[in-house]
Amino acid sequence: MSAETIPAGARGTAPLSTAQMAARVAADIRPGSYVNLGIGLPTLVADHLPAGAGITLHTENGLLGMGPSPRADLVDPELINAGKVPVTELAGASYFHQADSFAMMRGGHIDVCVLGAFQVSASGDLANWSTGRPGAVPAVGGAMDLAVGAKRSVVMMKLLTKDGEPKLVRECTLPLTGVGCVSRIYSDLAVIDVGPALDGEARLVESYGVSRRELEEMLGLSLASVAA
Amino acid sequence: MSAETIPAGARGTAPLSTAQMAARVAADIRPGSYVNLGIGLPTLVADHLPAGAGITLHTENGLLGMGPSPRADLVDPELINAGKVPVTELAGASYFHQADSFAMMRGGHIDVCVLGAFQVSASGDLANWSTGRPGAVPAVGGAMDLAVGAKRSVVMMKLLTKDGEPKLVRECTLPLTGVGCVSRIYSDLAVIDVGPALDGEARLVESYGVSRRELEEMLGLSLASVAA
């Protein structure tokens, strides 16, 4: 189910589960791609990448060719992913140091980076590292490098916060991670294209259990259709 | 015979041969040093480094722990030095790419770099890459990186050109390789300290077969004595 084969304004009958969201993201990743999956929800995408498609996972702490979590008795504390979770290495893997790893990311060699988000703006600005709460201890990790480095950065997130606030916004109010870096949002309610190329108007690619009108009201934004 | 143990104005009885010059340079290199020897005369220094002193040679084309030339039947065209001459690798050697090799040099990790020169100024400016002749094909290689990168850059050269022109000068007239980068000149006639710390006045460390007065006349420069 690739976005390109779905007519503009297509809609599923119900919101996607997180597993379905992960499968939807995975469906857009081309065979042979090099992919970085951010911490949190995006990690789930790994379970839905088709075997044999030659998709290679990068983890920015220094491994290309990352495999799934090991059996408990094979856990190696020196083989972890960016979320500090034990992983494995696949045949054809390579290790490198942090400067080389972020050179790989920043230099545009990773085809797709899937990120979580607190907020994304219609022009593709991303806020995913700081809640902006006074007194909170800040931490950024590789978020800013990942946001701007890949050939294509996409976001996987629930479209609304727990309090029902939209996370796709006209302008981010939280501290930014990157400017104009996100090109697509995969959410439980819709797939929406964003980014600086769209003149500030997000485009609905497909929706799940809600109409475009309902989405527009929910978000307080107008959504263009994908051009015919 | 280290410079520090020779009284100011000391003089040998005759000019040094190139082998003696190489030995004189080698005598100032401390045990355990990492050293880069430039193309030409400086290459000869390798033959005079004391065995067992733990001196490690760097060649900027990507090898630390370079050994002497191999027997003819063991020549490997993929194991060469910066002068493209076949060399060997010693136990404890390592290979690295050009960016890493020049990072090692530029980052001040090499203790001593010995360079050839066309001209050196009293303030330590170096000219060793271009004769400045119109129509000549220019080539710089690693000369500029080597000149400014090492903890200490010294020059090994004949003090006069074949035409009898001094190569230690008040100001270089040839195109520069680096500014204020040379701290000592080892020549056939004298060892002379130069550099920006000396307020433009070169200092005679020792001479061979010529007096300070004779050197000053030869060079058209006044030479201070090494401070007592």
Added chain:
Amino acid sequence: MTVQLARTPQEAVGDVADGSTVMIGGFGPAGQPVELIDALLEQGAGDLVVVSNNAGNGEDALARLIQLGRVRRIVCSFPRQVDSWHFDEAYRTGRIELELVPQGNLAERIRAAGAGLGGFFTPTGYGTPLAEGKETRVVDGVPMVFESPLRADLALVKAFRADGAGNLVYRKTARNFGPVMATAARRTVAQVTEVLPAGSIDPESVVTPGIYVDAVVPIDSTTVLAGAQPSERGATS
């Protein structure tokens, strides 16, 4: 200079002056030179500036150094972790300064120092609070931020094996910051599982050439490697 083969972490770390800048390798627990940090704790230096990706976990090592008030300032990318309570407390009460740097910029700034460069322009962080007040420039249509080199007096890293020339190889994702930090400090100390004779590490596979290493100390780290299969310990020729 010839590498020092130290018998204990204390001997390897040696004297550290108050006010020193100390780089500490590791990404979370992987590659954290715990025994060297313990030696630094014991050695007693204070008023330190620490450069490290994280700001300590639980009660030990870097967390303890912070708890004891020995760190004046920390330069890192991800201080907040589930068990970084000592940093959190020091930060909230204003007892520690924090310079937050995106992880890739942190690595590249350390590399720049080791490579003798004067700084670089990077797209990372442009337009964010972490680039506030920094010089910017558009390069080939991409807005960029200027970042400066980051150097240290001392680097403490954890590698896998050393040889007598000070060459280092690392193990899996424990490599992380070790190789760049080793280049950027006036003195670099590495803890390893074993020190082999010079020539035992394939020159093609050396990750940190010995020129960057001032002292190595072997640490029995069987517990850390508990999960590794025995055959892997012999994988590096």
Added chain:
Amino acid sequence: MTVQLARTPQEAVGDVADGSTVMIGGFGPAGQPVELIDALLEQGAGDLVVVSNNAGNGEDALARLIQLGRVRRIVCSFPRQVDSWHFDEAYRTGRIELELVPQGNLAERIRAAGAGLGGFFTPTGYGTPLAEGKETRVVDGVPMVFESPLRADLALVKAFRADGAGNLVYRKTARNFGPVMATAARRTVAQVTEVLPAGSIDPESVVTPGIYVDAVVPIDSTTVLAGAQPSERGATS
């Protein structure tokens, strides 16, 4: 993208547009991808910008490309060699443009392109004719020159072995520019002595990760390795 396992250098090099920028590995003869350059000769592209440390030797490969007038401009550190007569002639008669770059700046500019950086300040070249007209800045008391990233459409490199994932290891000082050039081109082609199954190269010893490699082609290079001892061919596990 998945690495292409080409059967011939021609297939590996593929189509090259006139006016392309082509990086060519090698330091003198060591690491020069002769068969790939020959394929480029045969392919026919002209008006090329070549980035390479040297400007060709004798009659073959890069020297021939220059002799045939296919290179509009060359970016290199050391064009003048005892047998660089074709470059010398083209340069003296104004048929080729030369951008002379100090070797370390050349390597670092290529790395910067591959690493997505917008340029850097370096002490190398400051105050010399090669820095004329360039931006300067004093960093920590050291005068520096600004240097820009250098990228290419195509990189031709010579490595020792590849695996099915495109990972490369090199051999001795033939490594030189290969690893940085592989990162800085839209398409990177490597000639190797053999292509092994993915997983045959120790992940700790990979020098160029497969992500940087688009095509590999095995070349029988027994002549080039004539001087190598047979045991060395098995040194990389």
